[in-house]
Amino acid sequence: MKTLRPLALVAVLAIAACGRDEPEVAAPPPPPETIQVAQVVSVEVAPARRGVMVIARALDTRGIIEELNFVPRNVNGGVLEYDLMGGFADARADEDMPAQRMQAALILSQRELRGARGIRINGAQTSAEYLFNLGDGS
Numbered sequence: 001m002k003t004l005r006p007l008a009l010v011a012v013l014a015i016a017a018c019g020r021d022e023p024e025v026a027a028p029p030p031p032p033e034t035i036q037v038a039q040v041v042s043v044e045v046a047p048a049r050r051g052v053m054v055i056a057r058a059l060d061t062r063g064i065i066e067e068l069n070f071v072p073r074n075v076n077g078g079v080l081e082y083d084l085m086g087g088f089a090d091a092r093a094d095e096d097m098p099a100q101r102m103q104a105a106l107i108l109s110q111r112e113l114r115g116a117r118g119i120r121i122n123g124a125q126t127s128a129e130y131l132f133n134l135g136d137g138s
Contacts, residue, residue: 033088037065037102040084040123043130051109056084056121056128059099064089068104070121078117079129082106 038060046053056070065086073081084104108119118131 034085035062035065035088036122036124037068037084037086038062038124039126040121040128041126043119043121043128045119045130045132048107051107051113054106054108054119054121054130055103056106057101057103058084058123059101061099062088063100065100065102068102070104070106073122075116076120078115079120079131080108080112080116080118081120081122083122 037058040056040058042057044055044057046055054070058068066089068084068086070082071085073083075081086102116132118129120127120129
């Protein structure tokens with residue numbers, strides 16, 4: 001009998017609490033608007049395991065841009081083209097703030113590079129490209 005009383009009390013309290021408060025339902029924040037970075041100022045290529053690492057440096061004055069991505073466009077004359085896109089998280093509150101500097105990297109395999117003469121990364125206003133020195137195999 002002594003062991004049933006605490007068990008019954010817990011069961012009564014648990015049942016009494018069911019449905020009393022509606023659970024809070026919060027919608028996840030909307031995904032940031034995806035925009036093309038304004039200016040791509042440089043592209044570097046460095047050797048990586050089984051390929052190359054492409055490093056793009058960019059500037060933007062419109063606000064805070066995060067989660068940069070390389071969106072493939074096409075191959076134009078043997079040059080691989082990518083648009084540098086990012087999530088527009090927050091507009092700039094202070095117009096006197098310097099441009100946001102960012103960089104992003106992409107790994108390309110030897111198979112993806114086959115036949116390529118270079119890589120161009122496009123911003124909304126400016127682009128930058130790296131042409132391979134085909135004499136040394138890079």
